[in-house]
Amino acid sequence: xxxxxxRRAIAFGLAGTVLVPGVPAYAGGGNVPLPRxxxxxxxxxxxxxxxxVPGSGGxxxxxxxxxxxxxxxxxxxxxxxxxxxxxxxxxxxxxxxxAWYWKVCSANGVSTSxxxxxxxPPVVTPEQLAQRARERITLPSVQVRVNPxxxxxxxxxxxxxxxxxxxxxSATASVPGLSATVTARPTRAVWTVGDGSTVTxxxxxxxxxxxxxxxxxxxxxxxxxxRRSSAGMPGEAFRVSVTVSWQVAWSGGGxxxxxxxxxTSGFTLLRVEESQTVIR
Amino acid sequence: xxxxxxxxxxxAGLVLLGVLVSGCAxxxxxxxxxxxxxxxxxxxxxxxATTSTAREIAERDALASYRGLMQAWVDAAKVAxxxxxxxxxxxxxxxxxxxxxxxxxNQLHKKVVLGEMGTDPKVVGAVPIDGPTSVKIAxxxxxxRWLEHKKSGGLWDNKPGGxxxxxxxxxxxxxxxxVTDIVMQEYGxx
Numbered sequence: 414x415x416x417x418x419x420r421r422a423i424a425f426g427l428a429g430t431v432l433v434p435g436v437p438a439y440a441g442g443g444n445v446p447l448p449r450x451x452x453x454x455x456x457x458x459x460x461x462x463x464x465x466v467p468g469s470g471g472x473x474x475x476x477x478x479x480x481x482x483x484x485x486x487x488x489x490x491x492x493x494x495x496x497x498x499x500x501x502x503x504x505x506x507x508x509x510x511x512a513w514y515w516k517v518c519s520a521n522g523v524s525t526s527x528x529x530x531x532x533x534p535p536v537v538t539p540e541q542l543a544q545r546a547r548e549r550i551t552l553p554s555v556q557v558r559v560n561p562x563x564x565x566x567x568x569x570x571x572x573x574x575x576x577x578x579x580x581x582x583s584a585t586a587s588v589p590g591l592s593a594t595v596t597a598r599p600t601r602a603v604w605t606v607g608d609g610s611t612v613t614x615x616x617x618x619x620x621x622x623x624x625x626x627x628x629x630x631x632x633x634x635x636x637x638x639x640r641r642s643s644a645g646m647p648g649e650a651f652r653v654s655v656t657v658s659w660q661v662a663w664s665g666g667g668x669x670x671x672x673x674x675x676x677t678s679g680f681t682l683l684r685v686e687e688s689q690t691v692i693r
Numbered sequence: 694x695x696x697x698x699x700x701x702x703x704x705a706g707l708v709l710l711g712v713l714v715s716g717c718a719x720x721x722x723x724x725x726x727x728x729x730x731x732x733x734x735x736x737x738x739x740x741x742a743t744t745s746t747a748r749e750i751a752e753r754d755a756l757a758s759y760r761g762l763m764q765a766w767v768d769a770a771k772v773a774x775x776x777x778x779x780x781x782x783x784x785x786x787x788x789x790x791x792x793x794x795x796x797x798x799n800q801l802h803k804k805v806v807l808g809e810m811g812t813d814p815k816v817v818g819a820v821p822i823d824g825p826t827s828v829k830i831a832x833x834x835x836x837x838r839w840l841e842h843k844k845s846g847g848l849w850d851n852k853p854g855g856x857x858x859x860x861x862x863x864x865x866x867x868x869x870x871x872v873t874d875i876v877m878q879e880y881g882x883x
Contacts, residue, residue, distance in 0.1 A: 495797060498776035502793030515801055526798050 489537070489590040490514040495528060503528050517590055524590075539666030543593035546586035547672055550597055552659060553577050555679030559653055560621030564684040567639050571683070572632040573604050574618030578657055578677055593665025597675060600660045604637065607651025607683065612637050643685040654680035747824045751870075752816045755828035755863035758783045758870040763812045763834075766792055770806035773799040773844065788861070788872045803844040811835030811856075826865040833883035834859045855880035 493515045500506050500513070511532040518525050537545075555578035565571050583596040604612040618635035619626075631638070643651045661672040765779030775796035784792060799805065814832040819825035835856045841849035862874040 491801075493797075493801060496776055499793055499797055502775060502781070503790045503797075515798070526794070528794050528797055 489517050489588060490529075490531070491517075493528070499528070506530060537588055537591065539591065539593050539668045540663065540670060542586050542588065542591060543595050543663030543665055543670075544672070546584040546593055546595040546663070547661060549584040549586070550582050550595060550661075550675075552582060552597060552675060552677045553580055555655060555657060555677050557653065557655060557679045557681040558618075558620055559681060559683055562681075562683075564686060565639065567642055567685060567687050570629065570631040570636050570638050571606075572619065572621040572626075573602075573606075573612060573614065573635045573637060573653075573655070574620045574632070575602070575655060575657075575679065576617075576620070578679065579617035591666050593663055595661060595663045595672070597659045597661045599657050600674075602635065602655050602657050604635070604653065604655045606637050606639070607643065607646070607653050608639060608641060608685075610637065639685045641685070642687050643683070644687075648682060648684075650682040650684040652680055653683045654678060748819060748822065751825035751865065752819055752828055754870045755819075755825075755865075756814060756816055756830065758863055759814050759830050759832075759861055759872055760812070762788075762792075762872045763810065763814075763832075767806075767810050767839070769796050770799065773803070773805050775800055782869075784872045785866065786871075786873045788875045791875060799841075804849055805842050805844050806836075806839055807842050808836075808839040810839035811837070814861075828863045828870075830861045830863060832859040832861065833857070834877065856883050858883035 491514060493513050495503075495513050507530055509532060511530050514529050514531055516527045516529045556576045558574045558576055559565075560572040560574070561569070579599050579602075581596060581598045583594055585592055585594045587593075599617075600615070602614045602617065604614065606612060612635065614635035616634050619632050621632070639651075643649055646652075656676050656678040659675040659677070661675055663670055663672060761779065762783035765777055765783055769775070769777035769780055769792070773796060775793045777796070780789060780792055780796075812832055812834055814830045816828055817831045818829035820827050833856050836854040837856070838854075840854055841852075843849055857880055858878045860876045861872050863870050864873040
């Protein structure tokens with residue numbers, strides 16, 4: 414036989430109450446939830462969600478959207494492994510595939526926590542968040558600066574350098590409670606000098622400065638000396654191109670890793686003439 | 694969606710607890726939950742000595758379960774153990790979920806609660822009158838001397854704690870009296 418309480422509860426569609434920290438004493442006026450003062454993390458950690466708080470899980474809040482929306486998710490999910498006893502204590506494990514998550518939602522300075530079972534990670538893992546940050550990274554374009562520029566001579570050291578293409582780039586993406594930073598660092602520049610050779614350098618090269626560097630000196634960081642002229646090439650010039658490889662690393666949520674590398678490139682045309690024709 | 698429903702449940706739950714206290718029958722209008730002081734009056738005494746005894750026993754046992762749960766909570770929080778057996782002895786349903794969730798969070802964050810929690814529970818309602826199976830208890834939980842610590846040592850934060858008006862529903866089950874619902878209000882509410 415049902416008690417009076419139970420009958421009333423069923424009439425209300427209720428199985429019981431939930432602990433709602435910060436709920437003021439009910440002051441009449443029907444079932445309208447009253448405005449609630451912010452609860453402290455201490456009270457909010459008692460496993461509840463605050464009703465009526467925008468973004469704490471209602472429709473259209475972007476809850477668990479996994480990052481496809483531009484709206485940041487108000488909740489973070491950490492995959493956890495509760496014991497069988499704990500699972501029983503929170504109502505048991507539903508049938509079907511899934512995993513347990515510690516769900517923390519923040520909105521308007523209010524944080525709530527809950528242990529939830531979800532069929533799949535609905536959410537932003539640190540790596541996914543980092544992937545979002547990676548998409549925001551724009552690598553600087555490469556401006557090739559070779560010296561001598563335009564025309565050089567066989568056997569004369571050519572300085573290979575670039576400007577603006579060697580600055581590390583980083584971007585951060587965040588949702589409440591979690592952020593991930595991606596940093597792209599240039600690691601090497603592979604120059605294809607046009608005569609079939611390649612030169613690999615570990616920096617942007619040194620810009621040749623007249624009056625500072627000797628005209629016949631080799632670049633200490635990145636250079637090449639042509640042994641044949643570019644005669645017969647299209648435009649009588651070699652196409653000098655450089656490809657910069659970037660290592661992309663991420664960190665966030667106590668984890669870190671790397672993504673596939675990125676590259677940038679640039680080129681210039683360089684005419685290489687036989688030096689003896691000039692010397693003569 | 695779920696949040697709003699839970700909110701409704703929470704507020705309606707307070708109404709129901711109010712109904713329980715008042716002892717009124719059906720078509721009770723939603724009304725203000727009486728303050729702790731006004732609830733503190735003893736429930737009406739039944740004229741029958743036997744029912745009075747049944748009521749006294751029910752209130753005594755319900756109160757003992759509530760106290761047992763509070764002690765279990767303190768013991769479990771000391772070591773951040775959501776699987777503390779005594780929790781299951783004294784709580785079930787939504788109330789158990791609340792404590793297990795809180796303790797799981799503490800376990801996850803390596804947080805323990807040390808010291809003494811102040812509790813002073815009183816029965817403020819029981820139905821049915823002549824053989825209660827549901828007992829409502831009001832308390833003023835005081836955690837000013839029951840503070841969160843890092844498991845590795847030292848206070849978790851500089852929050853001072855405080856006093857919270859707390860209402861619990863204790864239900865007679867086949868396995869004895871168990872706290873089935875508990876609502877804690879904000880700090881400074883008692």
